[in-house]
Amino acid sequence: MMVVCDNRTMGKSLFQKVWERHTVRQLPGGQVQLFIGAHLIHEVTSPQAFGMLRDLGLGVPHPERTFATVDHIVPTDTRLRPYEDSLAEGMIVALEDACREFGIRYFGPETGHQGIVHVIGPELGITQPGMTIACGDSHTSTHGAFGAIAFGIGTTQVRDVLATQTLALAPLKVRRIHVTGKLGPGVYAKDIILHVIRVLGVNGGTGFAYEYAGPTIEALSMEERMTICNMSIEGGARVGYVNPDEKTYEFLKGREYSPKGEAWDRALAYWKEIASDPDATFDDVVEIDAADIAPTVTWGINPGQAIAVNERVPSESEAADATERASIHEALEYMKLEGGAPIKGTKVDVCFIGSCTNGRLSDFREVASFLKGKKVAPGVRALAVPGSQEVARAAIAEGLDKVFEEAGFEWREAGCSMCLAMNPDKLIGAQLCASSSNRNFKGRQGSPTGRTILMSPVMVAAAAVEGVVADARETFGIRAESN
Amino acid sequence: MALEKITKVAGRGVTVAGDDIDTDRIIPARFMKCVTFDGLGRYFFYDVRFDENEQPRRHNLNDARFAGASILISGRNFGCGSSREHAPQAIAKAGFRAVIAEGFAEIFFGNSTTLGLPCVILSAQDVRKLSSLVEREPQTQITIDLEKQLVTAGDLSLPLTIKPAAREALTTGQWDPIGKLLEGREDVERTAASLAYLQF
Secondary structure (H helix, E strand, O other): OOOOOOOOOOEOOHHHHHHHHHEEEEOHHHOEEEEOOEEEEOOOOOHHHHHHHHHHOOOOOOHHHEEEEOOOOOOOOOOOOOOOOHHHHHHHHHHHHHHHHHOOEEEOHHHOOOEOHHHHHHHOOOOOOOOEEEEOOHHHHHHHHHOOEEEEOOHHHHHHHHHHOEEEEOOOEEEEEEEEOOOOOOOOHHHHHHHHHHHHOOOOOOOEEEEEEOHHHHOOOHHHHHHHHHHHHHHOOOEEEOOOOHHHHHHHOOOOOOOOHHHHHHHHHHHHHHOOOOOEOOOEEEEEEHHHOOOEEEOOOOOOOEEEOOOEOOOHHHOOOHHHHHHHHHHHHHHOOOOOOEOOOOEOOEEEEOHHHHOOHHHHHHHHHHHOOOOOOOOOEEEEOOOEHHHHHHHHHOOHHHHHHHHOEEEOOOOOHHHOOOOOOOOOOOOEEEEOOOOOOOOOOOOOOOEEEEOOHHHHHHHHHHOEOOOHHHHOOOOOOOO | OOOOOOOEEEEOEEEOOOOOOEHHHHOOHHHOOOOOOHHHHHHOOHHHHEOOOOOEOOOHHHOHHHOOOOEEEOOOOEOEOOOOOHHHHHHHHOOOOEEEEOOEOHHHHHHHHHOOOOEEEOOHHHHHHHHHHHHHOOOOOEEEEOOOOEEEEOOEEEEOEOOHHHHHHHHOOOOOOHHHHHHOHHHHHHHHHHOOOOOO
16 A cells, blocks of 8 residues: 655654744754753853854844753852852852843842752743743753753853844754653652663764653653653763653743743643654654663763763773773773772762752652651761752652651752852862762862762662662662552 | 865874763863854863863873864764853864764754864774774875865875765855844734744
8 A cells, every 4th residue: 555645744853843833944054043941050051152253233022932040160068158169259240230221020149049950941931831041051951851941052152142132053853752561669860861872872862852751761750750851961962852741831830930821722732833743754763672671880981981870990901992992991991980890889079969950959868768867977068959949948848858867968059069069069189979860970069189970869769878889779679569 | 254175184083082071071161261262272171181279181182293174083973961162162262174983963063064064973893994094194195075065184084974964065155154044023913923923
């Protein structure tokens, strides 16, 4: 039988639909001028953009579509101004002044809504399905958890959005990552994304938007979906998203900037319409079985260099070619790990729970449920850093801060903290950190020789309690609920 | 906006070997506490060039034979990680005018193009050939020809690839898109009005 393929009726992915609706016009060379629905800015990559506007004599025609906060350089021990670090203070003042000058909403610490830009966007209901969202931060992909097309941009592009509410961009291909099966006990969203990056590589997603789909993804909470979308960029994909569903709508209902009344009904109709069609075509489809995923940890200097916690660290002799051999050699040398040795039992100095990847209420709740009655091992410094003031308030209301403090964690104020260590929270020397953040690059956590092992927050807590990289399922006796 | 038409970049090269060179490596976050990009050249690949006691390491970037190089050569997935424009800014402010690699991370590529810093791709094999030529003869003049889409150096003539939009933008002097974007003002308002969602 001959199948007639009609382009007009062929199914489309969410990416294609949102892209089309936000296309202002075609530009030369295959790019389009793309309308940006919401723009988020912070103190590190945006003050320079305002300087560029002033130099060019340009204004901000849509200040209502840009939202500002401070997250990267804020200290997490004190909120007293001026900050001890005069450079940090200067950057915050520059952002505050620019927001005042251009009429942009600013969520500073005094508002009670400050936090990591990717935590507060969803919290305030700014992040919505079918929206284009840009921010001068690569983890903007986080907002894709709501079915938004959200991506990181550079500072000159921040200028472009401020001045025109648009960007010049070429469309992406779409790869559907279809996850089926049930996650094992003690296996979390963080493990799914570390596994995906391990399988597809740190540059496997270049040129692609990742659509995370399938029953395993649908079963995840909004916060878990954010963890997955957050690290899309670590797999090379600038955009990652999940199709919106009832959980998405439920999450957004009643939030400060969520639509209300009639506007809600209109928005809801739009949100339902932009989800990928059942017959949507994709440029690539990858199948992942959740049963294959174990608690995962990195061993090297990029997020793709990951293994299951019970595996051994790769050795140079296993390398397929000279390039891989060189990369294993470099990673082992930097990490001071021995090829072929188990990763379990590796001594840790610092444990960090926080960041835009895993600094939300559900992360602290889950860890606290295991941490009660346990103590951080002697000599280990453990930090719990809420992703936002709102997360902190909710956690404190539930008494989670006390659970962390009684176990020996420092409970800090909201910010990016030791994920990139632009504030005073830094590793010292070659300290090794078990971290719930997103990057294990050389020097990432503030010391040029500091070492990072990425893992889920519960695995970080297990490392804190044992003083070494541990299997949280053993440390906390996490077993399957049934059978 | 009338900008320089970048059709050719010529200069000497230096290799920063390795794949997945991330933007934290190119410019460590601790040097990003600044409200302008002006002084970033000093901190370009800082922890690659200096050890924890601020002593120069043995590295091509510290090697007098490669002093004055203006074309950076590297491996796969160059510029991965953070979206910080500080990375291409630091490269440019350190005196580099182009990057040749086996591949680029997307955000880095876009940021570089917007600054008029061409990033061109050669095959892994061709990067090796070019690197070993530069290693043997650091004075070799490398020419990146964006119109002919060729990298030439000594006897080598290597086909390069670059995204069509970037090539067009660079060679026609429209690599900063602000002019084009400002032209579309009315279309922007029309698109905004057609969207069902949000009035913040």
